[in-house]
Amino acid sequence: MIKIGIIGGSGYTGGELIRILLNHRQVKLDFVYSTTRAGKKISTAHPDLLGITNMNFTGNVDLNIDLVFLCLGHGNSTKFLNAHLFSTSTKIIDLSNDFRLQADASLGKKKFIYGLPETNRSKIQKANYIANPGCFATAIQLALLPLAKEGALNNDVHINAVTGSTGAGVRPSATTHFSWRNNNASWYKPFTHQHLGEINESLTTLQNNTGALFFLPNRGNFTRGILATAYTSFKGSVSEAIKLYNDFYAGAEFTQITEEPIHLKQVVNTNQCHIHLHKHKDTLLITSAIDNLLKGASGQAVQNMNLMFDLEEGMGLQLKASAF
Numbered sequence: 001m002i003k004i005g006i007i008g009g010s011g012y013t014g015g016e017l018i019r020i021l022l023n024h025r026q027v028k029l030d031f032v033y034s035t036t037r038a039g040k041k042i043s044t045a046h047p048d049l050l051g052i053t054n055m056n057f058t059g060n061v062d063l064n065i066d067l068v069f070l071c072l073g074h075g076n077s078t079k080f081l082n083a084h085l086f087s088t089s090t091k092i093i094d095l096s097n098d099f100r101l102q103a104d105a106s107l108g109k110k111k112f113i114y115g116l117p118e119t120n121r122s123k124i125q126k127a128n129y130i131a132n133p134g135c136f137a138t139a140i141q142l143a144l145l146p147l148a149k150e151g152a153l154n155n156d157v158h159i160n161a162v163t164g165s166t167g168a169g170v171r172p173s174a175t176t177h178f179s180w181r182n183n184n185a186s187w188y189k190p191f192t193h194q195h196l197g198e199i200n201e202s203l204t205t206l207q208n209n210t211g212a213l214f215f216l217p218n219r220g221n222f223t224r225g226i227l228a229t230a231y232t233s234f235k236g237s238v239s240e241a242i243k244l245y246n247d248f249y250a251g252a253e254f255t256q257i258t259e260e261p262i263h264l265k266q267v268v269n270t271n272q273c274h275i276h277l278h279k280h281k282d283t284l285l286i287t288s289a290i291d292n293l294l295k296g297a298s299g300q301a302v303q304n305m306n307l308m309f310d311l312e313e314g315m316g317l318q319l320k321a322s323a324f
Contacts, residue, residue: 001028002309005062007080008071010034010045011170013095016298017069018042022053024302024316026309030065031058067091067308069301073169074098081107091308092129093301099131100198115304116202117313118252119145124307132304135296136161136217137195139228141202142255142273143288146248148206152234156211161228162218167292175219187218225264226292234284241277241284249275253314254295254303262289271299271317294319 004021008014009032021029032042038059043050045057064087070077077098086092092110099105099112106112113123115130116138124130133141140159147153162185168176175181175188193215203210211232234241242257249255255273262276267289278285290296299317306315 003030003066005065005068006032012166013297014071015046070094095132132301134195135292137198139226139288139290143286146245148203153210155233157232159215159230162220163226164222164224166224225268228288231285238279270319270321
């Protein structure tokens with residue numbers, strides 16, 4: 001059994017990891033670390049786990065654990081790793097943005113590999129340290145990478161994506177509490193979102209010179225999920241585009257191309273990314289949908305763990321969406 005630790009287990013991504021790992025047949029969840037809830041039952045932060053686990057949060061860390069997931073706020077993973085020197089045999093998957101960019105990917109002797117399985121599977125399988133992709137970045141990269149491989153991102157790409165309130169984390173803010181978010185919609189960080197850096201780095205590994213990305217993120221009045229639309233010029237037919245995408249994702253267990261228009265509910269509570277293609281005159285519209293907490297965070301992190309330990313890629317991740 002693989003002994004697992006979670007650092008920062010009281011938030012949304014930590015909770016999703018706990019739920020997945022408690023049901024993973026090759027894993028023993030050894031500890032869940034929290035500075036704010038040490039000594040308290042995990043179910044005090046995640047009430048749905050009442051009766052599922054009697055584990056407590058802890059303030060102690062096993063530095064010789066097989067693998068540790070870091071579910072900390074951005075900038076805090078580096079501080080934590082500098083303060084806690086894990087064994088050289090301990091594998092690390094970080095869910096923050098601390099190590100996603102190539103310029104930030106090293107911490108001492110630790111070299112973090114970008115953990116997007118659809119493009120980096122072979123590197124992930126050999127890696128000890130993984131930088132898990134961001135949620136918007138996952139949805140947008142999966143929508144655009146096949147075009148980059150074809151060298152077809154030669155014009156500007158306009159992207160509009162809406163995310164649920166869980167994307168902002170568990171700590172309340174002015175734009176996440178119910179009274180503000182309910183029956184409301186708004187954009188934020190127009191054209192400057194932090195995930196653009198990792199998106200551009202991934203695209204340029206497949207196509208050196210791409211058109212500019214104009215990304216407008218939006219807050220939705222729902223809790224989880226991302227629906228992203230991107231459009232750009234494309235010379236081929238929609239059937240040629242569909243073949244291009246099917247070929248690119250032929251070995252991808254969790255990325256599906258469909259000829260039917262998609263919606264959020266078909267992917268929420270799953271580790272799936274669904275993609276739909278539509279052509280209007282010379283413009284190709286790509287729509288992608290993911291669950292921001294699963295394929296956009298904790299589910300993808302477990303997918304990476306499975307690859308690192310030579311397990312079935314989808315082990316523990318056959319989660320079901322609801323039709324309603």
